[in-house]
Amino acid sequence: MTFLARFRLATLVLALLAVAVAAPALAQKFGPDGAPNPTASVTSQRELLQQVPRITGRIDIPDTKAGVLIQPAGRTWDYFHQVLLRWGGAIVILGTVALLAIAYLILGRLPISAGRSGQKVVRFKAFERFAHWLTAASFVILGLTGLNITFGKAVLLPLVGPDTFAAISQAAKYVHNFTSFAFVAGLVLILVIFLRDNLLEKVDIDWLKQGGGFIKNRHAPSGRFNFGEKMVFWLSIAAGIAVSASGFLLLFPFYGTDILGMQLAQVVHAVTAILFIALILGHIYIGTVGMEGAFEAMGTGEVDLNWAKEHHDQWLAKKLAGEGRAEPTATPAE
Amino acid sequence: MARMKFLCDADRCIDCNACVTACKNENEVPWGINRRRVVTINDGKPGERSVSMACMHCTDAPCAAVCPVNCIFPTEDGVVLHNKDQCIGCGYCFYACPFGAPQYPQVGNFGTRGKMDKCTYCAGGGGPEAPGSAAEFAKYGSNRFGEGKLPLCAEMCSTKSLLAGDGDIIAQIYGERVRKRGYGSGAWGWTTAYHNDVGV
Ligand code: HEM
Ligand code: SF4
Ligand code: SF4
Numbered sequence: 001m002t003f004l005a006r007f008r009l010a011t012l013v014l015a016l017l018a019v020a021v022a023a024p025a026l027a028q029k030f031g032p033d034g035a036p037n038p039t040a041s042v043t044s045q046r047e048l049l050q051q052v053p054r055i056t057g058r059i060d061i062p063d064t065k066a067g068v069l070i071q072p073a074g075r076t077w078d079y080f081h082q083v084l085l086r087w088g089g090a091i092v093i094l095g096t097v098a099l100l101a102i103a104y105l106i107l108g109r110l111p112i113s114a115g116r117s118g119q120k121v122v123r124f125k126a127f128e129r130f131a132h133w134l135t136a137a138s139f140v141i142l143g144l145t146g147l148n149i150t151f152g153k154a155v156l157l158p159l160v161g162p163d164t165f166a167a168i169s170q171a172a173k174y175v176h177n178f179t180s181f182a183f184v185a186g187l188v189l190i191l192v193i194f195l196r197d198n199l200l201e202k203v204d205i206d207w208l209k210q211g212g213g214f215i216k217n218r219h220a221p222s223g224r225f226n227f228g229e230k231m232v233f234w235l236s237i238a239a240g241i242a243v244s245a246s247g248f249l250l251l252f253p254f255y256g257t258d259i260l261g262m263q264l265a266q267v268v269h270a271v272t273a274i275l276f277i278a279l280i281l282g283h284i285y286i287g288t289v290g291m292e293g294a295f296e297a298m299g300t301g302e303v304d305l306n307w308a309k310e311h312h313d314q315w316l317a318k319k320l321a322g323e324g325r326a327e328p329t330a331t332p333a334e
Numbered sequence: 335m336a337r338m339k340f341l342c343d344a345d346r347c348i349d350c351n352a353c354v355t356a357c358k359n360e361n362e363v364p365w366g367i368n369r370r371r372v373v374t375i376n377d378g379k380p381g382e383r384s385v386s387m388a389c390m391h392c393t394d395a396p397c398a399a400v401c402p403v404n405c406i407f408p409t410e411d412g413v414v415l416h417n418k419d420q421c422i423g424c425g426y427c428f429y430a431c432p433f434g435a436p437q438y439p440q441v442g443n444f445g446t447r448g449k450m451d452k453c454t455y456c457a458g459g460g461g462p463e464a465p466g467s468a469a470e471f472a473k474y475g476s477n478r479f480g481e482g483k484l485p486l487c488a489e490m491c492s493t494k495s496l497l498a499g500d501g502d503i504i505a506q507i508y509g510e511r512v513r514k515r516g517y518g519s520g521a522w523g524w525t526t527a528y529h530n531d532v533g534v
Binding site: 042043044045046048049055056057058059060061063065066067068069070071072073074075077078081082148149150152153157162163165166169170173174176177178251252253254259262263266 | 344345351368371372373374375376377381382383384385387396399400402403404405419420421422423424425426428429430431432433434442443444445447517518519520521522523525526531
């Protein structure tokens with residue numbers, strides 16, 4: 001037997017089996033005298049709901065989504081939105097804040113161990129900082145206006161009353177929807193500008209072995225971005241893509257999506273947004289209060305030579321060599 | 335206090351769409367909004383049934399739970415009303431509604447759906463407008479309920495397929511019918527909407 005013949009035989013057997021299984025169901029539609037039995041030909045809504053997740057049918061109006069008659073999953077989505085998302089989101093976000101507070105209490109502000117050299121080196125050019133702050137500002141706006149949809153009625157509504165809250169939420173919704181474009185633009189810029197320096201290298205393993213700079217007296221070597229920063233980069237890109245794609249599905253409802261697609265888009269959007277916010281809280285912590293000398297990299301664009309030496313030695317060496325400057329210890333403060 | 339419900343006896347519905355027309359006319363519903371619709375399942379096949387569906391005025395209404403501005407609420411008669419002044423048109427009530435009841439005046443790109451609109455059980459609106467006033471009518475449609483009348487769709491259903499009124503009473507009417515004629519496809523949506531079914 002050729003392969004094709006075997007395949008045909010198998011299909012035939014499967015088809016016969018299917019008929020055999022379906023036959024009793026069909027037979028039930030007729031009474032003992034062969035006449036259609038009204039009781040049996042009834043389409044029981046209870047049975048239908050057990051067979052399919054959504055009962056759909058033909059509809060006279062040109063609105064295909066109106067053809068869905070019953071979708072019990074709406075209640076499941078309600079449960080996700082009101083219970084899982086709100087508890088999960090609150091725990092993840094407040095938990096992250098608590099962990100960072102504990103980290104600060106234990107580690108304190110990581111100092112520049114050698115002290116400041118007084119010499120500066122350019123770390124981020126103006127355009128790079130523009131891309132970062134465009135994304136950062138739109139992220140904060142998106143985060144706050146988005147969280148208002150999730151938590152606003154529990155947190156803000158009791159404070160300002162229903163009418164003011166409705167007005168705020170209406171404005172926040174439009175702000176959220178249109179800030180999305182700035183966020184996507186920033187995300188694309190960041191991806192293009194920083195992609196090369198975020199590719200994983202061998203030095204990242206050494207950096208990990210040395211405890212990522214969190215262990216005293218151990219130097220963790222690194223290029224322009226260390227392994228931790230690279231992780232923030234890649235996770236942000238992944239979360240950014242997921243949150244944007246799902247966000248645009250929500251922005252253009254029922255274009256190529258059905259009710260299930262819209263519910264899933266909201267689930268993906270909300271879950272990614274919460275995790276993204278937790279990630280960025282950690283990122284903000286280490287870039288501000290968590291480490292001395294880090295913020296100025298994105299602030300003024302220049303960092304202290306000693307900071308660069310401690311955290312990004314390989315990058316600094318290349319950078320100085322490119323500029324024809326010597327290592328910081330060799331040159332006294334200018 | 336009576337608990338108002340809808341019940342569509344699909345074995346009587348003839349897909350005439352009179353309920354849809356009655357609703358549109360009574361409430362002067364704008365174009366594109368269908369507070370009530372008739373869906374035909376198994377169209378042209380054995381077991382074909384048509385079901386007239388609008389807002390079921392659910393118990394623990396999911397639309398009200400997910401609404402980010404809490405503008406949907408049940409009245410003491412179990413009618414689920416909403417306040418258009420507060421609605422932000424986010425569309426969440428449609429995602430949560432098991433029956434596709436919430437409607438929006440616009441397509442909705444960029445979050446511009448406009449204020450949600452849905453069946454009010456002909457009981458006017460949940461906003462600050464005085465019951466029965468012209469302002470209430472313009473925004474939400476008729477307030478027959480305030481005049482002691484039931485929704486017009488059910489009142490003028492020619493086959494009495496669509497029943498409205500106190501949940502216990504319409505369940506009893508339906509149950510009697512099913513026992514008498516010997517068959518019934520069930521109270522469509524009742525388990526999902528009210529957490530209980532009509533025992534027949
Ligand atoms: C391309 C970017 C984005 C687009 C197009 C977008 C769009 C949307 C839309 C349409 C909604 C539904 C509510 C509404 O109409 O306003 C929404 C909700 C939400 N968004 Fe975004 N968004 C984007 C980015 C983000 C980001 C970066 C965050 C987090 C930092 C975020 C957090 C949220 C949250 C928390 C909700 C509420 C979820 C809920 O409770 O159901 N969004 N977004
Ligand atoms: S049928 Fe839909 S709109 Fe009506 S109360 Fe239930 S969930 Fe809300
Ligand atoms: S569209 Fe209006 S009524 Fe529906 S959930 Fe959003 S704010 Fe509430």
